[in-house]
Amino acid sequence: NAGVMQNPRHLVRRRGQEARLRCSPMKGHSHVYWYRQLPEEGLKFMVYLQKENIIDESGMPKERFSAEFPKEGPSILRIQQVVRGDSAAYFCASSPLQSSYNEQFFGPGTRLTVL
Amino acid sequence: QKEVEQDPGPLSVPEGAIVSLNCTYSNSAFQYFMWYRQYSRKGPELLMYTYSSGNKEDGRFTAQVDKSSKYISLFIRDSQPSDSATYLCAMSPNAGGTSYGKLTFGQGTILTVHP
Numbered sequence: 001n002a003g004v005m006q007n008p009r010h011l012v013r014r015r016g017q018e019a020r021l022r023c024s025p026m027k028g029h030s031h032v033y034w035y036r037q038l039p040e041e042g043l044k045f046m047v048y049l050q051k052e053n054i055i056d057e058s059g060m061p062k063e064r065f066s067a068e069f070p071k072e073g074p075s076i077l078r079i080q081q082v083v084r085g086d087s088a089a090y091f092c093a094s095s096p097l098q099s100s101y102n103e104q105f106f107g108p109g110t111r112l113t114v115l
Numbered sequence: 116q117k118e119v120e121q122d123p124g125p126l127s128v129p130e131g132a133i134v135s136l137n138c139t140y141s142n143s144a145f146q147y148f149m150w151y152r153q154y155s156r157k158g159p160e161l162l163m164y165t166y167s168s169g170n171k172e173d174g175r176f177t178a179q180v181d182k183s184s185k186y187i188s189l190f191i192r193d194s195q196p197s198d199s200a201t202y203l204c205a206m207s208p209n210a211g212g213t214s215y216g217k218l219t220f221g222q223g224t225i226l227t228v229h230p
Contacts, residue, residue: 004158033216042121042203042223043159048216056216091158104218106151106158 002027004094004107012113019079019086021110025094032075033104034067037089049075082114118142121204121221130230134191138204138221141185145206145219148180150189153201153223162202163189194228201225 005024013019025032034046045059049069060067064082069075079086089111093104121138128134136150147166151159163178165171165187171178177190187206191198204221 031216033218035218035220043205043218043220045217045219059217103161103164105161108158109156111156 004029004092004105006090006092006107006110008110009108010111010113012115013082014115015083016081019082019112021077021079021090021092021112023075023077023092023094023107025075025092026096026105029094029096029105031095032069033093033095034075034077035091035093035106037091037109039088043091046077079112082112084114087112087114116141118219119204119206119221121224123222123224125225125227127227127229128194130194130196130228132194132228134194134198134226134228136189136191136202136204136224136226138187138206139185140187140206140219142206142208142219143182143185144208146209147207148178148187149205149207149218150176150178151203151205151220152198153203155200159203196228196230199227 004026007022032049035043036046037043047060047067048056052071064080066078089109091106091109093106095104119140149164150162152162153159165178165180168180168182175192179188201223203223205218207218
């Protein structure tokens with residue numbers, strides 16, 4: 001059973017470009033969570049999605065960031081007009097059922113570098 | 116004040132030692148408590164999770180929760196060099212609240228077990 005998959009693993013963008021990060025949850029999991037890990041800081045919650053629904057986006061910056069989890073395909077975290085402060089590791093996690101939301105399984109992360 | 120406080124270490128112990136890792140928290144709504152292990156440049160791996168107060172044991176790992184003191188611990192017995200990693204505590208409130216899918220993490224403790 002494949003784990004949570006994220007791609008790309010490494011992404012380099014210049015300031016002002018767009019970054020698209022993809023996450024495929026574990027088989028049978030329908031809940032996806034995105035977290036950001038800045039250098040020397042812990043993991044910070046960004047957004048919680050179910051298929052076609054955003055459940056909690058309280059950790060998302062108000063501008064430039066958006067997330068979706070369509071009926072078909074992976075979840076996408078999109079960052080428009082990236083700035084150097086967006087450089088971080090972005091982790092996706094998934095869980096199988098609402099009652100197991102606390103058992104979140106993480107992917108390997110996408111390391112975004114903004115030049 | 117951070118919701119979850121965790122001593123970042125680093126912590127260095129000899130092989131075979133008992134390791135004690137700790138977190139304190141301020142949010143009394145937290146009901147689920149998790150420990151993750153993260154190797155360098157990898158995603159967090161779920162080690163243990165507990166609900167409310169009490170102890171839980173899994174092999175060489177024991178998790179303890181004391182809700183009255185808002186204090187959680189992870190003990191590693193017979194530590195091995197392969198246990199060298201960053202250990203993250205994480206917490207979440209019970210289902211039904213507005214943030215039940217959101218894990219709040221400590222900063223992480225860097226552990227090195229030397230042969």
